[in-house]
Amino acid sequence: MPRKKRHHPDFPATVTTAGDAAATAMEGLSDAQAAVMLDEHRADAAAPQPEPTVQEPGPSSPKWADRFKPIASYPxxxxxxxxxxxxxxxxxxxxDDQPPSRDEKDAMQAEGVRYAERVKAWTAPGTxxxxxxxxxLAGEIxxxxxxxxxxxxW
Known part of the structure; x- marks a missing residue:
């Protein structure tokens, strides 16, 4: 069952369209002023709109890039x-092409560094x-x- 629309006494129940609003705005203007306003409106509407820019996708970043920042690198x-x-x-x-060896994994686990699947990196607490x-460990590896x-x- 559709709901009844309630009308507030301070607001009119009629809906004003853009044409009605333009006509109301032009009441009280001379014909010359109204013609100038219409010409300006038409010129604005006919002006070329800027093309939306499409951002090309960049190279895929590693999973850890949104949460971690590099502080040292051995490329x-x-x-x-x-x-x-x-x-x-x-x-x-x-x-990706140089994953840790079994010995490297064992050394990291012995130091309390664990693999975080979500970020695809071996992590330790920030203490x-x-x-x-x-x-x-990174220097030794x-x-x-x-x-x-x-x-x-290798």
Whole structure:
């Protein structure tokens, strides 16, 4: 069952259209003034409107980019040290083509660094100890990878 419309005594029950509003605005104007207003209105309506800009999608960013910021990077070794923007966590992110080895995973887990599936990074609490452990581990992992490359492995 449709609801009844209630009318407030201070507001008229009729709806004013744009044409009615223009006619009301032009009452009391001379014909010349009304003609000038109509010409201006037509000119504004006929003016070319700016084209909407379409932003091209950029390269896909890693999952951790919206919550973490990089604080150190070892690009040749595929290792980045991260810190949460709210300083609640620190972490290590690996390049897609250079995931951590089993030994590297074991070393991180021994230090209390856990893999966060949601951000695709290994994270530790943002305590001073957690940040220190993450930075030390990232440096050790990058050093081992660098040495391994120099020996001809990896």
């Amino acid at each position: 040749q070794e595929g290792v980045r040290v991260l810190e949460a923007k709210d300083h609640s966590a620190a972490g290590i992110a690996f390049a 001073p100890e957690g940040r220190t452990a993450v930075q030390r 990058a050093g081992e990878r660098r040495d391994s490359k120099a020996r001809g492995g």
